[in-house]
Amino acid sequence: MKILISSAGYPPYFSGVATATANLAQILSSHHSVTVLSSTALKHPHIKSLNQNLKLFLFPGVNFKIKSKLTIPYPYPKKIKRIIQTFRPDIIHLQDFSPLGLSALSLAHEFNIPAIFTHHFTAEFVVKTLIADNYLSNKISQSLTTKQLIYRLVNLFYNQCQLVTVPNQNLIPYFKAAKLKTPIISIPNGIITKNFTRKIALSRIIKQYHLTSHKIILFVGRLDADKNLEILIEAFKPIYHQNPDTNLVIVGQGNQKTKLLKQVKQLHLESSVRFLPPINNQNQTLSHLYNAAYLFVNPSITENQSVSFIEAFAAGLPIVAADHRLQNDFIKQNQNGLIAEPNNPAAFATAVQKLLSDQKLYHQISRNNRHKAKQYDISLTSQQYLSAYYSLLASSKSLPTLSREGSKI
Structure with missing residues (x-):
C-alpha cells in the first residue's frame, strides 16, 4: 500500500502529534511505501529519505511561535499535486489543519483518493492557545457552547473526509453532537514500548544532568501555555x-x-x-530519563491522549495529572496515578506527596502502568490504522489514472 501522511510537525520538532506521526510512519514503512509532507525552517523545500520506504518532503512556511520551532508550511498545491501524481497514494492521512494538509485534502477530492483525518487536540487547547489570560481561558473553555462551536468548525473539514479518528474515545460524542456526518472511530496513539524500558544506572543520569537528588519528578512536553506548567512549579515548592x-x-x-x-x-x-532541551523519542537518553524518574507529572487540562503519558506507562511511572473528563478513563484514580483538582497547585502537590509517601500504592500503580502500556504499542495501533485504510479502499471507487509527470519537489 502507498500512504501519504501530512503533518506540520515531525521530529526533530518536539510535540505529541509529531511523535505519534513519526511512530506511525516508521512502522508502516516496514511493509508499505510512506511519503510524509511536513515543514522545515529552511527557506527552500527539500527531501529526506529515512529508509527505503519512507520519504519526507519538507516545505518552508511561517513560524508564528519562534521559540517552539514549529513552522506552519505554505500550501504548495502545485508541488503537492506533482508528488501525488508521482507517488500515486492509495490513502491520504492528515494529522492537522496546516495549509499543506488542507492542500492535500483538496487534491484527495480531485483524484478520488480516500482521506482520513486524525483529530489530536481538544477544545480547551484551542481556547488556551488563543486566550493568554488563565482565568478567562479556563472559564471559556468549560463552556459547552464554546466546545460545540469549535467542533462544528472543524467538522466543516472532517465532513470532507471518508473517516475521522480520535485517540480518545471520549471525544466522539462531542463530534456527533456537532453534526459530524463522516464516520468516526477511536484509534489510540502508539509508541515503540521497548524504547522506554531501557535501564541505566540512576547515578549516571544524576551526574549527566547535574541533578542534586535521587527522586526525579519528570515532565516531558512543550513548554507552552496549555501545559499549565506554572501550576506544576508552584506545586513543587512545598513538595x-x-x-x-x-x-x-x-x-x-x-x-x-x-x-x-x-x-x-x-x-x-x-x-x-x-530544564532540559527537547530529546527525540528515538533517542536512548529519553528512555533513560523516564526509567530514572520516580514520577511523571502533567497539570494540563487540554490533553486529548498524551503520548508522554503512554511513554511514562511503558517506563512504569505513576502519573499525577489534572482532573479532566477526557483523560479520566485514560488515567484512572489509584490505578494509573492520582488525579488532582485542575489549576490548583496545593491539590497537585498533595497528590504528588501521596505517591512519594505511600510505597504500596506507588508500586501497585507502577505494575499497572507497565501492563497498560502494552495496548499502546505501535505494532498494535498501526494494525488498527491499516484495517481502517483497507476498509476505506474496499468501499471507495476506483482511482483515476494519475499522471506520472514530474518527480521534483
Missing part, C-alpha cells in the same frame, strides 16, 4: 520543602520557558528544578 531528596526535571521547549525560569528563580528553586 521540595517536605522532600529535599526530589528534583523536578522539565524536558522540552516552548514559548513559556523564559517565564517559567523566572518563576523558578522567584521561588528560589534553582537548585532543584532542571
Whole structure:
C-alpha cells in the first residue's frame, strides 16, 4: 500500500502529534511505501529519505511561535499535486489543519483518493492557545457552547473526509453532537514500548544532568501555555520543602520557558528544578530519563491522549495529572496515578506527596502502568490504522489514472 501522511510537525520538532506521526510512519514503512509532507525552517523545500520506504518532503512556511520551532508550511498545491501524481497514494492521512494538509485534502477530492483525518487536540487547547489570560481561558473553555462551536468548525473539514479518528474515545460524542456526518472511530496513539524500558544506572543520569537528588519528578512536553506548567512549579515548592531528596526535571521547549525560569528563580528553586532541551523519542537518553524518574507529572487540562503519558506507562511511572473528563478513563484514580483538582497547585502537590509517601500504592500503580502500556504499542495501533485504510479502499471507487509527470519537489 502507498500512504501519504501530512503533518506540520515531525521530529526533530518536539510535540505529541509529531511523535505519534513519526511512530506511525516508521512502522508502516516496514511493509508499505510512506511519503510524509511536513515543514522545515529552511527557506527552500527539500527531501529526506529515512529508509527505503519512507520519504519526507519538507516545505518552508511561517513560524508564528519562534521559540517552539514549529513552522506552519505554505500550501504548495502545485508541488503537492506533482508528488501525488508521482507517488500515486492509495490513502491520504492528515494529522492537522496546516495549509499543506488542507492542500492535500483538496487534491484527495480531485483524484478520488480516500482521506482520513486524525483529530489530536481538544477544545480547551484551542481556547488556551488563543486566550493568554488563565482565568478567562479556563472559564471559556468549560463552556459547552464554546466546545460545540469549535467542533462544528472543524467538522466543516472532517465532513470532507471518508473517516475521522480520535485517540480518545471520549471525544466522539462531542463530534456527533456537532453534526459530524463522516464516520468516526477511536484509534489510540502508539509508541515503540521497548524504547522506554531501557535501564541505566540512576547515578549516571544524576551526574549527566547535574541533578542534586535521587527522586526525579519528570515532565516531558512543550513548554507552552496549555501545559499549565506554572501550576506544576508552584506545586513543587512545598513538595521540595517536605522532600529535599526530589528534583523536578522539565524536558522540552516552548514559548513559556523564559517565564517559567523566572518563576523558578522567584521561588528560589534553582537548585532543584532542571530544564532540559527537547530529546527525540528515538533517542536512548529519553528512555533513560523516564526509567530514572520516580514520577511523571502533567497539570494540563487540554490533553486529548498524551503520548508522554503512554511513554511514562511503558517506563512504569505513576502519573499525577489534572482532573479532566477526557483523560479520566485514560488515567484512572489509584490505578494509573492520582488525579488532582485542575489549576490548583496545593491539590497537585498533595497528590504528588501521596505517591512519594505511600510505597504500596506507588508500586501497585507502577505494575499497572507497565501492563497498560502494552495496548499502546505501535505494532498494535498501526494494525488498527491499516484495517481502517483497507476498509476505506474496499468501499471507495476506483482511482483515476494519475499522471506520472514530474518527480521534483
